[in-house]
Amino acid sequence: MTQQTTFSLEPNPNALDAATRDALMRDPAFGRVFTDHMVTITWREGQGWQDAKVTARKPFSIDPACSVLHYGQEIFEGMKAYRGADGAVTLFRPLENARRFQASAKRMAMPALPESLFLEAIEQLVRIDQAWVPHGSGSLYLRPFMFANEVFLGIKPASEFIFCVIACPVGPYFKGGDKAVSVWVSENYTRAAPGGTGEAKCGGNYAGSLVAQNEATANGCDQVVFLDAAEHRWVEELGGMNIFFVMDDGTLVTPPLSGSILPGITRASVIELAREMGMVVEERRYSYPEWEADAKSGRLAEAFVCGTAATLVAIGEVRSARTRFAIGNGTAGNTVKVLRDRLVEIQRNQAAGPAGWVHHVAL
Ligand code: PLP
Ligand code: COI
Helix, strand or coil: CCCCCCCEECCCCCCCCHHHHHHHHCCCCCCCCCCCEEEEEEEECCCEEEEEEEEECCCCCCCCCEHHHHHCCEEECCEEEEECCCCCEEEECHHHHHHHHHHHHHHCCCCCCCHHHHHHHHHHHHHHCHHHCCCCCCEEEEEEEEEECCECCCCCCCCEEEEEEEEEEECCCCCCCCCCEEEEEECCCCCCCCCCCCCCCEHHHHHHHHHHHHHHHHCCCCEEEEECCCCCCEEEEECCCEEEEEECCCCEEECCCCCCCCCCHHHHHHHHHHHHCCCCEEECCCEHHHHHHHHHHCCEEEEEEEECCCEEEEEEEEECCCCEEECCCCCCCHHHHHHHHHHHHHHCCCCCCCCCCEEECCC
16 A cells, blocks of 8 residues: 555544534543544555545454454554644644654564555544544544454464554643652562563553552552663653653753663653753663652752653652652742743644644644
8 A cells, every 4th residue: 555545434424413522522631532533444464554444433343363352462652633723733743653653563563554654544533533623722632553453363473453543632641730740660560671662652561561550559659650670770761651850950861762661752852842942961871769869969850751641740759669759849840841831832833843843734
């Protein structure tokens, strides 16, 4: 299948009426309210990508022996569409998501979806479900994913895959909005090891993180921070976000892309914007003992998490089985606010940013 792919269009005959949709969009929280349609494209060995469709959002019919149910050969992406004050709809750096999707596919022995087809699928869904892109501070979260759909219990890469995109109008990821969150540092469970799948956005990484997230919740924390697998010492990332530290001299520190953390598009954007604003950014290893000592001495001024779903949110408190300490006075500091405002303004097309970051969807 090439760039000329045509998508067959079967609009949802039961699409929600405007009043019902607006009621659902009033306070959608994150990930529970879905739009009327979905896009699917199938890949078959020897045939490639085919059967691109825009249809009503509906359940898949999956054989109990479908390989993804047994071996988890699945990857996904997360990106947002924003509504501008003029009504236009834009995507933020969507080709970065397309490229990461290809990188994840490669790591998981899955076929590469051409970037142009990835983007076209996203645009098709945004176009048909454009009424679901919130006005105001919300956004339309897009979830492209791909899974193995061969009916076979032998362990091998599947011979058939389904690529799909669904969408949901969302508000803040955290209940407290921009309020600082508390994090639990997991000293027992790790997320990803060298040579593993940490830098791929595959479902298994998240499945493996849930027991640690439960531990975080049981200890009154919002999120879990993972340390490296070899030494249980170096801060890596959270279950669904990257992490930054702000030193008292204004330097930003973030763990390097070691192969075991997700190369976040928000992370890359924050690094670029911070440097543009004259800040020094160091991509270097930062240990948990260093974090604790710096927070206690005051050398660490702020810390924050970042990702598409979360945007930028301050970390107010850190806990582990052994320790508990606050960062600054436990509330969001100035650096996180300045960086978040700058990023959000660009994402929402309210201010010009680096060339090519904002992609207009033809509605
Ligand atoms: N790290 C993990 C494990 C994630 O799931 C995400 C979210 O996508 C991120 C980091 C942040 O990545 P991005 O900024 O591209 O959303
Ligand atoms: C995203 O930010 O897009 C993610 O996939 C992470 C998750 C916390 C929803």
